[in-house]
Amino acid sequence: MDYRLYAVTDRSYLDGMDLVTAVELAIKGGATIIQLREKYISGREFYELAMEIRQVTKRYNIPLIINDRVDIALAVNADGVHVGQEDIPANVVRRIIGPGKILGVSAKTVDEAQKAEKDGADYLGVGAVFPTPTKPESEAIGVGEVKRIKEAVKIPVVAIGGITRENAYEIIREAGVDGISSVSAVFAGDIEKNTSLLIEEIVRAINDRRRR
Amino acid sequence: MDYRLYAVTDRSYLDGMDLVTAVELAIKGGATIIQLREKYISGREFYELAMEIRQVTKRYNIPLIINDRVDIALAVNADGVHVGQEDIPANVVRRIIGPGKILGVSAKTVDEAQKAEKDGADYLGVGAVFPTPTKPESEAIGVGEVKRIKEAVKIPVVAIGGITRENAYEIIREAGVDGISSVSAVFAGDIEKNTSLLIEEIVRAINDRRRR
Numbered sequence: 162m163d164y165r166l167y168a169v170t171d172r173s174y175l176d177g178m179d180l181v182t183a184v185e186l187a188i189k190g191g192a193t194i195i196q197l198r199e200k201y202i203s204g205r206e207f208y209e210l211a212m213e214i215r216q217v218t219k220r221y222n223i224p225l226i227i228n229d230r231v232d233i234a235l236a237v238n239a240d241g242v243h244v245g246q247e248d249i250p251a252n253v254v255r256r257i258i259g260p261g262k263i264l265g266v267s268a269k270t271v272d273e274a275q276k277a278e279k280d281g282a283d284y285l286g287v288g289a290v291f292p293t294p295t296k297p298e299s300e301a302i303g304v305g306e307v308k309r310i311k312e313a314v315k316i317p318v319v320a321i322g323g324i325t326r327e328n329a330y331e332i333i334r335e336a337g338v339d340g341i342s343s344v345s346a347v348f349a350g351d352i353e354k355n356t357s358l359l360i361e362e363i364v365r366a367i368n369d370r371r372r373r
Numbered sequence: 374m375d376y377r378l379y380a381v382t383d384r385s386y387l388d389g390m391d392l393v394t395a396v397e398l399a400i401k402g403g404a405t406i407i408q409l410r411e412k413y414i415s416g417r418e419f420y421e422l423a424m425e426i427r428q429v430t431k432r433y434n435i436p437l438i439i440n441d442r443v444d445i446a447l448a449v450n451a452d453g454v455h456v457g458q459e460d461i462p463a464n465v466v467r468r469i470i471g472p473g474k475i476l477g478v479s480a481k482t483v484d485e486a487q488k489a490e491k492d493g494a495d496y497l498g499v500g501a502v503f504p505t506p507t508k509p510e511s512e513a514i515g516v517g518e519v520k521r522i523k524e525a526v527k528i529p530v531v532a533i534g535g536i537t538r539e540n541a542y543e544i545i546r547e548a549g550v551d552g553i554s555s556v557s558a559v560f561a562g563d564i565e566k567n568t569s570l571l572i573e574e575i576v577r578a579i580n581d582r583r584r585r
Contacts, residue, residue, distance in 0.1 A: 204441060204460035229416060232443035235469045236461050248416035249448050257447045 162224065162263070164284060164317045164340035165367070166347075166360050168192040169228070170199075170214075171295065174348040181213050187347050188221045190356025193340070196243055196265075198228035211237040226265060231257055241265060243286065246273060255281035267321075269302055271313045278314045285314065286342055289322025290332060295344045296322065307336040326358050333366035374436065374475070376496060376552035377575050378559075378568060379531045380404040381440070382411075382426075383507065386560040393425050399559050400433045402568025405552070408455055408477075410440035423449040438477060443469055453477060455498065458485060467493035479533075481514055483525045490526045497526065498554055501534025502544060507556045508534065519548040538570050545578035 168187045175183050184195055195218050199207050211227060215237050218225040226241045227234035231254055234242040241263025244254055251266045258264065266277035267286045274285055287310050289299040299322060311318045320332045321342040329341050341363065347355050380399045387395050396407055407430050411419050423439060427449050430437040438453045439446035443466055446454040453475025456466055463478045470476065478489035479498045486497050499522050501511040511534060523530045532544050533554035541553050553575060559567050 204456070205458070205462065208461045208465065230444065232447075232461060232466075232469060235444075236465045244416070246417070249420045249444060250417070253420065253448045254444075257444060 163193040167342035168347040169196040186352040190353040191360030196226040251280035284317040291323025293323040329362040330366040375405040379406040379554035380559040398564040402565040403572030408438040463492035496529040503535025505535040541574040542578040
């Protein structure tokens with residue numbers, strides 16, 4: 162799994178563009194994973210949208226992760242599911258999805274991270290690193306805490322929350338994470354350009370980190 | 374399966390009583406199936422509530438059906454799941470849950486009913502029979518249409534929507550359904566008394582129907 166640029170969808174940024182097109186642009190630009198995140202649609206709409214998105218991600222051989230709804234992930238045979246601390250507990254999700262699907266878990270403390278790892282998570286989404294408009298209620302933990310969490314677990318860590326083209330380099334290099342995750346830095350504005358500039362920063366940071 | 378009195382939960386009717394107590398009273402009064410229906414809580418809360426309710430239903434050996442969220446039904450190993458026309462399609466749900474769990478589907482037309490039966494539904498929730506405060510947007514189809522649907526399928530049919538102690542007899546007797554389903558007629562007011570009076574009407578109607 163390539164966790165470097167983990168794009169999380171949000172249709173509210175798309176200004177009328179359909180999500181399938183937006184996801185394809187993100188992939189063309191360099192997104193390495195797509196997470197489909199939907200909050201206010203019916204199960205049927207979520208299912209139908211996920212079926213469409215799955216066609217694009219399959220075509221480009223990019224993993225599709227479904228946010229929160231384990232049943233939607235199973236229904237469309239997605240590559241995995243991502244749950245937060247307010248969703249069905251990770252160990253229960255692992256039991257439902259079996260060993261073959263990717264399980265991601267959100268964590269904002271070392272305790273949550275280690276518990277998630279023990280509960281069967283394949284990777285962690287850690288943050289919010291910085292304050293973020295996507296989740297205004299999520300407290301920013303800073304780069305230092307992300308680093309501490311990364312060092313406390315063996316599974317890959319993706320940093321999330323308030324990440325921009327400007328700070329992506331610092332996070333990757335300083336926190337030692339496996340990738341960054343973003344909604345707005347990917348989907349607001351020119352999606353293909355956003356992702357290609359982001360992946361450039363990420364690659365540069367990983368290379369510089371290795372050289373140290 | 375005994376579909377005679379299918380109680381659908383709604384905590385907004387409980388006036389401070391906890392749902393576990395309310396469900397136990399409904400079962401003591403005569404409810405034959407419990408459906409846990411929750412709309413505005415997190416996956417974690419839904420999971421935890423379902424785990425609690427499952428203990429009560431198990432103790433009384435009453436089937437527990439989860440509304441809409443197939444993942445919650447799998448997570449708590451409920452007896453089944455109920456989906457509407459706006460949820461994940463019935464044939465997909467059947468594939469996810471396997472042959473061992475009960476699958477209920479809402480239908481308000483003969484077409485929807487026959488499709489659900491073909492898609493693997495074990496029973497149908499048909500209505501709204503009468504206008505109902507629980508789903509004000511749901512058009513009332515009347516007893517005659519419920520009867521027509523019941524006659525068009527082989528699987529059990531539970532009538533739902535606007536059912537009261539006063540009209541339960543008529544619906545059971547005239548529409549030929551296997552049971553009635555209600556939120557408010559069960560959970561508003563004295564729950565044990567509500568259910569015991571309802572089941573009395575249902576039994577009387579079924580007996581009178583048989584005698585015809």
